[in-house]
Amino acid sequence: MRQAIVLGVLACLSLLSYVNAEDPYVYLNWVVEYGEISPLNVNQRGILINGQFPGPTVNVITNDNVIVNVENKLDEPLLITWNGIKQRKTSWQDGVLGTNCPIPPNTNWTYRMQMKDQIGTFTYFPSTLMHRAAGGFGGFNILARSVIPVPYPKPYEEFTVLVSDWWKKDHKELQQILDSGNPFPLPDGILINGKPSSTSFDVVPGQTYLFRVSNVGMTTSINFRIQGHNLQLVECEGSHTMQEEYESLDIHVGQSSSFLVTMHGPGTNDYYIVASTRFTKPILTSTAILHYQGSRNPASGPLPIAPTYHIQWSMKQARTIRWNLTANAARPNPQGSFHYGTIPVVRTIVLENSASQINGKQRYAVNKISYINPETPLKLADYFNIPGVFTLNSIQDNPPSGPTGLGTSVLGTTLHDFVEIIFQNSESTIQSWHLDGYDFWTVGFGSGQWNTTLRRRFYNFNDAPTRYTVQVYPYSWSAILVSLDNKGMWNLRSAIWPRRYLGQELYVRVWNDEQSLFTEYDIPDNALLCGRARR
Numbered sequence: 001m002r003q004a005i006v007l008g009v010l011a012c013l014s015l016l017s018y019v020n021a022e023d024p025y026v027y028l029n030w031v032v033e034y035g036e037i038s039p040l041n042v043n044q045r046g047i048l049i050n051g052q053f054p055g056p057t058v059n060v061i062t063n064d065n066v067i068v069n070v071e072n073k074l075d076e077p078l079l080i081t082w083n084g085i086k087q088r089k090t091s092w093q094d095g096v097l098g099t100n101c102p103i104p105p106n107t108n109w110t111y112r113m114q115m116k117d118q119i120g121t122f123t124y125f126p127s128t129l130m131h132r133a134a135g136g137f138g139g140f141n142i143l144a145r146s147v148i149p150v151p152y153p154k155p156y157e158e159f160t161v162l163v164s165d166w167w168k169k170d171h172k173e174l175q176q177i178l179d180s181g182n183p184f185p186l187p188d189g190i191l192i193n194g195k196p197s198s199t200s201f202d203v204v205p206g207q208t209y210l211f212r213v214s215n216v217g218m219t220t221s222i223n224f225r226i227q228g229h230n231l232q233l234v235e236c237e238g239s240h241t242m243q244e245e246y247e248s249l250d251i252h253v254g255q256s257s258s259f260l261v262t263m264h265g266p267g268t269n270d271y272y273i274v275a276s277t278r279f280t281k282p283i284l285t286s287t288a289i290l291h292y293q294g295s296r297n298p299a300s301g302p303l304p305i306a307p308t309y310h311i312q313w314s315m316k317q318a319r320t321i322r323w324n325l326t327a328n329a330a331r332p333n334p335q336g337s338f339h340y341g342t343i344p345v346v347r348t349i350v351l352e353n354s355a356s357q358i359n360g361k362q363r364y365a366v367n368k369i370s371y372i373n374p375e376t377p378l379k380l381a382d383y384f385n386i387p388g389v390f391t392l393n394s395i396q397d398n399p400p401s402g403p404t405g406l407g408t409s410v411l412g413t414t415l416h417d418f419v420e421i422i423f424q425n426s427e428s429t430i431q432s433w434h435l436d437g438y439d440f441w442t443v444g445f446g447s448g449q450w451n452t453t454l455r456r457r458f459y460n461f462n463d464a465p466t467r468y469t470v471q472v473y474p475y476s477w478s479a480i481l482v483s484l485d486n487k488g489m490w491n492l493r494s495a496i497w498p499r500r501y502l503g504q505e506l507y508v509r510v511w512n513d514e515q516s517l518f519t520e521y522d523i524p525d526n527a528l529l530c531g532r533a534r535r
């Protein structure tokens, strides 16, 4: 209580540049510490937030100011990133090593964020080292303000469902495997809300529920389904979708989708909720229980089947996810009032992932550069004009030929540019790409090598959904359009965690030379300084 008051006073005293004083405040105090967990019946060291694994679900409302005091009780520096939270005008709060100095052990740092004009299903997780292999992740839901109608009836109740691949090995052991250049092991299991089976969702017959499902895993796409029930997709990552019914849906690493599920009439049975891996051998499966009130029979019978490898099936399904053009976004205007398909593209950037050995060790790269984090966060180097930390456009707009090298890739872009990015995947494994600070239109998925003539054949210029994470199928490409309207230094990364840890990421600097609080907030007064920015 006392701490909430102190924080409140501090927030009022500081220049209210990061947060809007007129909107409500939500204060969270998170103690991040190790604790024993045994999700796969093996005791292991987990990362708990306020004693919980997975971490607490955040439920806030559009435009809320969310103040999170993170106490790092781990033995290593820590940052938490907010997957899909746009951090408008303030990449200072993003929680990745390119923008923030990590929070040293046994200290606190307070994030001050505003949920400006956002609505939907998001997540958070530790972005440092391999911490997320031990937990520290959770659901982050932004609900609509009461004056903004959502395009579906109010559900009886909402469930936050976190699906993750899981390893019995300690996170430091997994990190050691990567540091020593060895291949990352396959997961040992799949968890639904921290358990491989028996998580129970209690429902009332005849009622309709909203399931907010996120893939918070590190490597594996999953297929989600519920025995005997259809999933009506209503939202993916902040976009209200056409409400198609699915028997099952693929959710790739870092992605979120929400479904309405209507319970049967009298309901005398329980049913299985199933999450199974995609594009893996063997397939790992995890179940939870849909428990009907008054049911006398436990869930039984064969699990509903799902596609196994079937890349084309998944690509076709991805194309069926469409924006509801007449639905509201977080503002009271239809989503389709922004005709993205008619905006001229000023720049096309083709980013190709690759795997190679550098100095005898496995690395991953984007356009032949395998990213390494400098000691000084890029954003601080930019702000304090510290030379030699990074060079703008140190990564090319197209995949070059030649060998792969280590580097600190920063794409220089201009504020308000409308840009097309192609993710070209010439490898045999599925990729998942995430851009901080933005959502983008996922306009096209195709097989083989991308070229400009494919735009006309394969792009959805009308009602593609906006998301913040896009999958790229094996030997395929995915195309996105993004309006670069959020000034800052933004992380563009592989959501596949071992790849990101070993260099498959870069930063996009969105810039104009006009210094103005209308386009970017000032450095927060509590900003940690490290590397060459330490004074």
Ligand SMILES: *[C@@H]1O[C@H](CO)[C@@H](O)[C@H](O)[C@H]1NC(C)=O
Residues within 6 Å of the ligand: 003, 029, 069, 071, 106, 107, 108
């Ligand atoms: C961190 O925050 C807690 C709770 O507000 C406080 O008790 C503690 O003293 C803080 N520690 C540091 C190092 O600031």
Ligand SMILES: *[C@@H]1O[C@H](CO)[C@@H](O)[C@H](O)[C@H]1NC(C)=O
Residues within 6 Å of the ligand: 150, 151, 152, 241, 242, 243, 244, 324, 325, 326, 327, 328
């Ligand atoms: C789209 O949104 C509108 C407006 O909220 C709603 O009435 C309609 O049912 C939605 N259509 C579909 C197909 O989801």
Ligand SMILES: *[C@@H]1O[C@H](CO)[C@@H](O)[C@H](O)[C@H]1NC(C)=O
Residues within 6 Å of the ligand: 448, 449, 450, 451, 453, 454
């Ligand atoms: C573009 O790709 C398509 C599909 O792979 C191919 O059929 C076509 O010949 C390519 N066009 C050019 C100009 O390379």
